[in-house]
Amino acid sequence: MTGLSEKQLASLRKKLDRREAELSAELASINNEAMEESAHLPPLEAGDTLDQAEARTHETIRDGEALRDALELRRIADARARMRNGSYGRCIDCGTQIPRERLEVQPSSERCVPCQRLYEAHHSA
Numbered sequence: 001m002t003g004l005s006e007k008q009l010a011s012l013r014k015k016l017d018r019r020e021a022e023l024s025a026e027l028a029s030i031n032n033e034a035m036e037e038s039a040h041l042p043p044l045e046a047g048d049t050l051d052q053a054e055a056r057t058h059e060t061i062r063d064g065e066a067l068r069d070a071l072e073l074r075r076i077a078d079a080r081a082r083m084r085n086g087s088y089g090r091c092i093d094c095g096t097q098i099p100r101e102r103l104e105v106q107p108s109s110e111r112c113v114p115c116q117r118l119y120e121a122h123h124s125a
């Protein structure tokens, strides 16, 4: 059992849908921008101009955003899979019930707060 009612699950599922649509749109626009920019980039010549260096920096920042979006999309898909197999709402590390308030804020949460902290402590730079 997930400890969530059908109604709560349905509302969380809707949130996942909305977030997924947002992220997909964001990713699509990032990709469009990238394509437009690369069409306007001057041909590369020997040596790096400041502009080119700057363009590359922007690209890196944008790639970071795209990566975050893609990761969140991945988490949303995982959350959906957990809804299907009935494990949604439980921490994937310790199996404890994730507080509903946390799920409301971030429906794709996969860990309880203590486990998430631990995970981030080990995985963030």
Ligand SMILES: [Zn+2]
Binding pocket: 091, 092, 093, 094, 095, 096, 111, 112, 113, 114, 115, 116
């Ligand atoms: Zn946990």
